[in-house]
Amino acid sequence: MLSGNYKTALSRVRSAKWQSLLTMFGIIVGIVSVITTVSLGEGIKRQVLQQANRLGNDLITVRPGKILSRDKNGAITKVNPALAYGFGTGSLSEQDIAVLHRQKGLKHVSPVSLLSSGPGLDGSQYNEGFTLGTDASFPEVVEQEVEFGGYFTPGEENRQVAVIGKRVAEDLFQENIPIGRTLTIRGQEFIVRGIFKEFGSTTLGQGVDLNKAVFVPRTALNNVAKDATQLVQILVRPEDPKQTAQVMTQVNNALTASHGGQQDITVLRQDENLLVANDMLRLLTTFVTSIAAISLLVGGIGIMNIMLVSVSERTHEIGIRKAIGATNRQIRNQFMAEAVVLSFVGGIVGVVLSYLVNFILRIYTNFQPVITLPVIFAAVGVSLLVGITFGTIPAIKAARKDPIEALRIGG
Amino acid sequence: MPLISLKDVSKLYGFGDATTVALDEVSLDVEAGEFVAVMGPSGSGKTTLMNMIGLLDRPTHGDYILSKKSVAKLRPNQRAKLRRDRIGFVFQSFNLLPKLNVLDNVALPLMYKGIMPVRRLKRAAAVLERVGLADRQYFMPRALSGGQIQRAAIARALVNDPQIIIADEPTGNLDSTSSLVVMELLSELHRTGNTILMVTHNPELTRYADRVVYMHDGSIVHDQHTPLGEVSPLANKARQLFPRRTEEDDLAGVSAIMETFPQKTETAKKRRKSAAKPKRKTTRKAVTRAKR
Structure with missing residues (x-):
């Protein structure tokens, strides 16, 4: 049931690559900025620690x-x-x-x-x-x-x-x-x-x-x-x-x-340098995180927008699915799955791009950013959360469509 | 006890002065295994009746008893489940999902039932073989001819082993050869014991049905059992009375049809007067149903 929904949703993302990519853009930017900031902080923290250990x-x-x-x-x-x-x-x-x-x-x-x-x-x-x-x-x-x-x-x-x-x-x-x-x-x-x-x-x-x-x-x-x-x-x-x-x-x-x-x-x-460094990072992190939050919000609204368009474009399909026995919950889950897949794929692309940014930073600057596993999980989790949050309203809208009206609308 | 039993079912749209009566206290009993052809002019409430029986719509008044259980007041989810398990829809415009292949389309109702992928695809493949599309399983719907698509749609309707198959003008978009194939298929389903309700404009097709219901203005005006293989005399009469729909008829709308409709009884004459304001009734008016 669920796997079917996600499979369908993935194939839809694949069939409309550009549309999906543009929709995911906000999410991608948000995720990249969060991961990069945190990894920079992590990198500096590690360098300081290393230094402190080395110098005693x-x-x-x-x-x-x-x-x-x-x-x-x-x-x-x-x-x-x-x-x-x-x-x-x-x-x-x-x-x-x-x-x-x-x-x-x-x-x-x-x-x-x-x-x-x-x-x-x-x-x-x-x-x-x-x-x-x-x-x-x-x-x-x-x-x-x-x-x-x-x-x-x-x-x-x-x-x-x-x-x-x-x-x-x-x-x-x-x-x-x-x-x-x-x-x-x-x-x-x-x-x-x-x-x-x-x-x-x-x-x-x-x-x-x-x-x-x-x-x-x-x-x-x-x-x-x-x-x-x-x-x-x-x-x-x-x-x-x-x-x-x-x-x-x-x-x-x-x-x-x-x-x-x-x-x-x-x-x-020497190890107190770490605390001083942390304090600076906290400022930087707060700043970039707020930018990332705005970006994620915009990304979420983008997803909501595209999902609303998708729901009204596919009214007829909703009618068909309901006629052959889909319950409201099943329709809702289908559209939720689509929103979640969109934001999740956005999150994954964001993580991959973060590694690229990380690589570039390591080559061209003196920073040694470190991407840790918890950060990746957090980023992917946040992108899932955005998908769920902003996919709910369109999905409920889809689920509540009257099957007769929906079947009547062209298709 | 009939399989389907509608008791004084009405369907109204809108409020106050704008109320439209789509079904006007219709009562209809359908036994299991019957093949009912529903005829009538456009706007006579055929599709509303089918939606009602198919649990897509719920009556404003009246009761609907489906295999001994009242289903008129069920909640949407329960109706969806009944629809999934008991009823198969076949539409005039086929209504397959264009982005899924034939096999997935047919397996879709099973997905909503929660059956595992392998089993549902197996099942769908078996049904497709039954309708003669075993070699078209992985085609996309757009790659098939109209007749093939309609057969796939029938396979989808059959995949859950429904008690009732509701076909709303299943041959409306098909040429005569494809129509024949589709009708033969429905006929075979009828022989194997399915209950079939079919809306049609083509009187010829009533030869497959063993009962013809004629609707007009939201009411059933004729209801006749006919032997299989014969075109219903009622349908023939209708064919004579409406040789063909002209553009003028379409423009004049329902009131033009009123003028030529065969009215003999007193009550029917009354109705003709009231029908001068076609389809719009400010109050619900009890109309005596026409005699059979």
């Missing part, structure tokens, strides 16, 4: 600005989105580095300065990139290997050398290992001496692609562009990973004290 939970990041609030137990209660993403600027200073160096129980204190312009080469500038000033411990602190060449050593902090990200090598120099070539920062020449292995996208913060960065000694950077650099992060590792929480409190207290009691910096554990 003992990497402490001190960032300028009060990004978030904590309750008494140290759990994050509120995130300030304006400061949370990318690099905040301002309230960290050389004095804070000195304060941290005086603290006990810290294995590394590694400040990161930003010059927010790319390096130049032969008079042209690499606009996508940016320049970071670090000290010699940076690769060790973020546990990132230098793939070719090497990083500068503590004794070379004054030398104008640079280690570059993978994308800088490809985009600026257009070769894989441009070791020994020079790039310019503020007109000063820096010699490339190493290329980093590819960074994950979330090592230091959301939306920061370290593969596009040029790393130079902080002292050298300050020498050429003292007025333009900003101290954007101080990376800290405790001597004993188990003491991370205490060290965080200690760092926070020390810095707050040196800032005259004002809480204008944020101390973050």
Whole structure:
């Protein structure tokens, strides 16, 4: 009985391909946007987790600005989105580095300065990139290997050398290992001496692609562009990973004290980056989901419309079916099946297209979206729900047709 | 106890001044195994009567007893189920579903009965063989000739083993050769015990029936048992009286037919006067049925 209905409905969809495709379009767009958003979020979440696992939970990041609030137990209660993403600027200073160096129980204190312009080469500038000033411990602190060449050593902090990200090598120099070539920062020449292995996208913060960065000694950077650099992060590792929480409190207290009691910096554990990332995603997801909801609504109305047309076009058929003994419920089920098949096929096409979008995103962007099984089930479920919701009214209309009237209308 | 028993069944359409009487207190008993030919001019209520008996329509007044059970007040679902199990429809315009092949069309009533696909297709194939279409099972209806389509439609009507077959002008769209085949088929069904009600305009076809009912203006005006194989004298008379329908008749509508209709009794004359306002009666008026 049911299988018969669905078979008939499928063959109708197949026989009117274009009409069906246009009808399903709204559903397809809705499903693709939902799946893509969720998979982007999932991808970022996984990268952050991976990063957190790789770096260990003992990497402490001190960032300028009060990004978030904590309750008494140290759990994050509120995130300030304006400061949370990318690099905040301002309230960290050389004095804070000195304060941290005086603290006990810290294995590394590694400040990161930003010059927010790319390096130049032969008079042209690499606009996508940016320049970071670090000290010699940076690769060790973020546990990132230098793939070719090497990083500068503590004794070379004054030398104008640079280690570059993978994308800088490809985009600026257009070769894989441009070791020994020079790039310019503020007109000063820096010699490339190493290329980093590819960074994950979330090592230091959301939306920061370290593969596009040029790393130079902080002292050298300050020498050429003292007025333009900003101290954007101080990376800290405790001597004993188990003491991370205490060290965080200690760092926070020390810095707050040196800032005259004002809480204008944020101390973050690596895994807390995930929460910050989540908060941004929640905003994005809400936004895209509302677009998707509208799209699904429009798609549903499209299905309802086409079903209403179909019902009135097939009045005669309804009459015949009723004359040979179809009950109202059976007629209703037939048209429900058609609406559900339309939206279901739309959902499936949406899922397939999402994989395509996913693939394209992976190739052309730094995102690594992940489509999970629950998302697919949810998407298909939603499309079924849309079909049921918007198929009901036309189906009831079909079921209520008077058989005599229906038979009389041409056919 | 007759198989079909209509008791003073009326069907009215519309309200108040616009009320149209399609059936006017019709009483009719049909025994199991009868082949009834229903004749009458257009608009005389033949099709309404067939829809009533076929449970597509429900009477405004009166009672309908189908094999000892009153079915006049049944709900649509129950009527649909009775229709499915007891009644087979054959239409003038065949009414096969154009997007299904012949086999699926024939199997459709079984689907509504809830029979599994394999069994229903088997069953449909058997019925198709019976009507001589065994080699046309997988054809689409549009690929068949009119006669073949009508035979497929009869197969569809038969597939549920109905007690009653209702054929509304089954040969109306067929040429004479196809008509003959279809009528022979119906005749054979009659011989094997089916009850058949057939609407027809062709007096020749009454030779297959053993009873002829003549309707006029929503009432049965003649009801006659005739021997099989003979054209009913009543039908012959009708043929003489309406040699052919002219365009003028069509334009003049029912009132033109009224003028030429054979009226002899007093009551019938009264009716002719009232019929000057054709088919429209402001009040339900009890009309004495014409004598047989």
